[in-house]
Amino acid sequence: MASTRRTFLAQAAAIAGTLGIGSRWNQAWSHPANWGSKPGPAKEGTAVMTSTWNHGMLANDAGFQALDEGGSALDMIEAGARLVEADAEGLSVGIGGLPDRDGHVTLDACIMDHLGDAGSVCFVQNVAHPISLARNVMDRTPHVMLAGAGAEQYARELGMPVTPLLTEQARLAWERWRETSNYQPVINIENHDTIGLLAMDDQGRLAGGCTTSGVAYKMHGRVGDSPIIGAGLYVDGAIGGATATGLGEAVMRTVGSFLVVELMRQGASAQEACFEAVQRIIRSMPTEDLQVGYLALGRDGQVGGHAIHGGFNYALHQRTSADTPIESALIDASHGEH
Ligand code: SD4
Numbered sequence: 001m002a003s004t005r006r007t008f009l010a011q012a013a014a015i016a017g018t019l020g021i022g023s024r025w026n027q028a029w030s031h032p033a034n035w036g037s038k039p040g041p042a043k044e045g046t047a048v049m050t051s052t053w054n055h056g057m058l059a060n061d062a063g064f065q066a067l068d069e070g071g072s073a074l075d076m077i078e079a080g081a082r083l084v085e086a087d088a089e090g091l092s093v094g095i096g097g098l099p100d101r102d103g104h105v106t107l108d109a110c111i112m113d114h115l116g117d118a119g120s121v122c123f124v125q126n127v128a129h130p131i132s133l134a135r136n137v138m139d140r141t142p143h144v145m146l147a148g149a150g151a152e153q154y155a156r157e158l159g160m161p162v163t164p165l166l167t168e169q170a171r172l173a174w175e176r177w178r179e180t181s182n183y184q185p186v187i188n189i190e191n192h193d194t195i196g197l198l199a200m201d202d203q204g205r206l207a208g209g210c211t212t213s214g215v216a217y218k219m220h221g222r223v224g225d226s227p228i229i230g231a232g233l234y235v236d237g238a239i240g241g242a243t244a245t246g247l248g249e250a251v252m253r254t255v256g257s258f259l260v261v262e263l264m265r266q267g268a269s270a271q272e273a274c275f276e277a278v279q280r281i282i283r284s285m286p287t288e289d290l291q292v293g294y295l296a297l298g299r300d301g302q303v304g305g306h307a308i309h310g311g312f313n314y315a316l317h318q319r320t321s322a323d324t325p326i327e328s329a330l331i332d333a334s335h336g337e338h
Contacts, residue, residue, distance in 0.1 A: 051195055063079055066078070078132060097165065111209040112234065114236075121137060124155070130151075134211075195212070206235050215248065225244055234260070294307070313331060317329075
């Protein structure tokens with residue numbers, strides 16, 4: 001890659017200051033009048049990419065590489081997601097993802113651009129790169145979403161490899177789980193199933209994507225928030241984008257990513273909007289045993305993230321002008337730590 005890169009690992013408090021986030025949100029969410037104006041226009045040449053969890057660092061690297069090779073924000077998203085989907089060691093997302101309770105790896109993914117175009121696949125098996133399948137649904141079909149066998153059939157028609165995705169490591173983990181068969185999804189930094197990605201390219205075009213193997217040991221046929229436009233992902237080119245990770249049922253019930261973007265439209269910062277969307281969940285259901293984290297990118301390049309509980313982080317790569325190197329950070333967005 002042409003740019004030199006400086007990598008910082010930082011705690012939220014330190015980094016939030018340098019990124020200009022996290023100062024007013026804790027009062028502001030309940031006082032919309034205090035919110036600032038909605039995101040201003042992007043500055044030319046200031047690309048940003050942010051992705052959930054530790055694997056977001058490598059995804060963002062791949063995204064910036066795609067950008068350097070002449071790609072758009074959509075290409076950044078697809079490249080970042082594909083990298084994580086291809087990682088057979090990680091027990092989440094794409095190859096190596098943990099199966100459902102019957103031992104089937106079933107994947108969900110979606111992608112959306114600044115024009116509001118969107119593509120999605122859900123409950124798809126044997127396709128290692130559901131993000132690319134979702135992009136093909138967006139680019140080449142009259143539909144937004146394909147499910148299950150139909151999505152797999154479309155992958156075959158496109159000439160994509162169709163092959164079983166259950167690795168030996170994931171099969172052994174499933175065998176161990178079957179000794180108790182206790183469905184209790186624990187979602188935190190060490191243990192999650194998804195990557196959500198948001199990017200803005202140097203022309204200020206926004207895009208987002210989300211790809212997952214879904215919560216481990218779910219019922220066969222269960223689909224979470226990740227492929228649902230408005231729940232696991234939403235992008236409005238004039239305002240910003242948002243993505244979710246965590247227990248999809250809570251995100252779907254509150255249409256979380258759409259909510260985050262609509263709050264930004266009303267003037268909330270990316271950080272304030274994520275905070276308020278988390279409060280909606282806390283106010284509407286018991287949350288002791290469930291985790292949800294939101295990540296948002298405003299059209300002005302500001303990034304925010306917030307979660308119900310500790311143990312949520314995201315990676316942020318940004319270039320402040322066309323000539324500056326990419327700065328990379330891994331940000332702890334745990335509840336109460338901003
Ligand atoms: C789902 N939202 O299927 C996904 C799971 C997830 O980290 O994000 N896990 O509900």
